[in-house]
Amino acid sequence: MKNYKKTLHERFSNYGANAKLWMRKCELLLPEIERARVWEEEGFGSIYEYAAKLAGMSKEKVRDSLRILRKIEDKPGLMKVAREKGLRAIRPVATIAEKEDDKFWADKAENMSVNTLETFVREIRHEKSGHMTTLIEMDLDPEIAEELKKIKGQNNWNELMKQLLEIREKQLEQEIPETKKTTARHIPSKISRYAKAKTNGTCCFPGCLKKADVLHHTDRFALSKEHNPNKIRPLCKAHHDLAHRGLIQNEDLPPQYWKIQKQPDKTDMKFMIDQKVINYKKTKFA
Ligand SMILES: [Zn+2]
Incomplete structure (x- = not known):
């Protein structure tokens, strides 16, 4: 059969x-x-x-x-x-x-897969078009809208939202778990929860609103042998793929500073490790 x-x-x-x-x-x-x-x-x-x-x-x-x-x-x-x-x-x-x-x-x-390539192109286009402010439309209950307008008062929305985000950030900071040194790849649940909470489970790459598929070690676990909650970032499939091709610039900084670069930095240790992994996968799955 x-x-x-x-x-x-x-x-x-x-x-x-x-x-x-x-x-x-x-x-x-x-x-x-x-x-x-x-x-x-x-x-x-x-x-x-x-x-x-x-x-x-x-x-x-x-x-x-x-x-x-x-x-x-x-x-x-x-x-x-x-x-x-x-x-x-x-x-x-x-x-x-x-x-x-x-x-x-x-x-x-x-x-690259079509998905990764599309993301890469979108990012490069975005960089060419430069910075803009964004208009967000929100469906709010009347009470919530009233309350927000009240605390905004004569100030602008940007100021208020910044304040609210800072409060959220402080709250998260109080719960930062300790870095775990280990040879086990599995990320302890406290750390993974914290890493995801920062973006509420969304891919952390600027402008991307996809659900994160992967928790990515920006310092490469194979090199660091540790799970550092501030160096673990939630990423969608495409951005994860781009990261491992060495095409994300400033990966060691917070994600708001991340940018797509057209060429990888081939002298970076991370790049060498990533190449090894990519080649290994190629021979294994080809
Ligand atoms: Zn993404």
């Missing part, structure tokens, strides 16, 4: 992988087909009809593929990744990549 299921699964995965591969080949031919207007000669009304009837591609997919390919056609590095991994893998960088940094982006698209 088990063998039968295994065989079925193997056949299905094998066909699926082939179907994807051939679909990728079709997608990559679209720009040329469009330029040469091949469909006309073959008696089709449009490239959409042509692609739908011959390859089962939706109109949306044709349009999307053409749009992305037009942007990367002059970038051989990204084209290579598109051929190997499909357009999905390079979509996040299609509009940000320039000819001069084709190699840089190709390398990222080759090695």
